[in-house]
Amino acid sequence: MQFDSFADFVAMGGYGFYVWLSFGCTLLTLGAVVVDSILKRQALTRSISQIKAKQDRMLAAREVKERL
């Protein structure tokens, strides 16, 4: 362990602002890419099932019309 106390660790020998800026932005950027990847997948699943539901409704309506 290179630091004597938590305050020491946060201070990073006077470079705290730059070190935490770097690690913070890295975490945010990586997190954003992860979240974007997950949201894209969910949006796709939703849109495919919506298209499928619409097709099902159209098929059902056509069947009703044919029966009349």
Next chain:
Amino acid sequence: MWKWLHPYAKPEASFRLAGAFVPWFTALAVLCLSIGTVWGLLFAPSDYQQGDSFRIIYVHVPAAILSMGAYLTMAIAGFIALVWQIKQSEIYVAAVAPIGAGFTFIALLTGAAWGKPMWGTWWVWDARLTSELILLFLYLGVIALYNAFDDKALAGRSASILSLVGVINLPIIHYSVEWWNTLHQGASITKFAKPSIDSAMLWPLLINIVGFGAFLGALSLVRFRTELLKREQRRPWVRQLLLGTGEA
């Protein structure tokens, strides 16, 4: 000899293969990134010249190396897509570009945050920094180009061509610190001779490089799978997979 590889040309098979790798890459990424970062921040000795500011190396260098590594894989996939017209290669190009752009952004930003205390400036227009900025623009160009066309076959071809043309930037980035005078230091670990960084500092760095690589692997496969499903969404296998129905 390579015949065992042929079945994976089927979209359904490559979708499943990619899915099988995701949990392993994810586990490796989480493991390496946590070990490397904690080790680098808490246990690595501080630098005799740079003090604790040198700890930025543990995100800066992995992001920078992998920003170029990701570009190389994207360009190779682009080449394969253009020459052999493999659809999955085009999809990989589109899948990896946003992750590469993220890595490049991290490398630039942490570089600036490291440059300010050490060089006295956030930014200089020198060769290393400028060529890395161009790498970010190349990534953004590939993303924009792929999204600009509704015809995804055309989009994939265009993005592949751009990624292939942009590969010229990679040696420029790598050798920029040797070819031009620059504030940026030379290589510490990528030369063939003994690394010029002490092993107590080198180990967490190597672990984080592996971690960033595994992160790239996991997320590029996740995005590859999404894009593949999108391109194939009218096919029965996708309907079956997502909705559990055979007919579509």
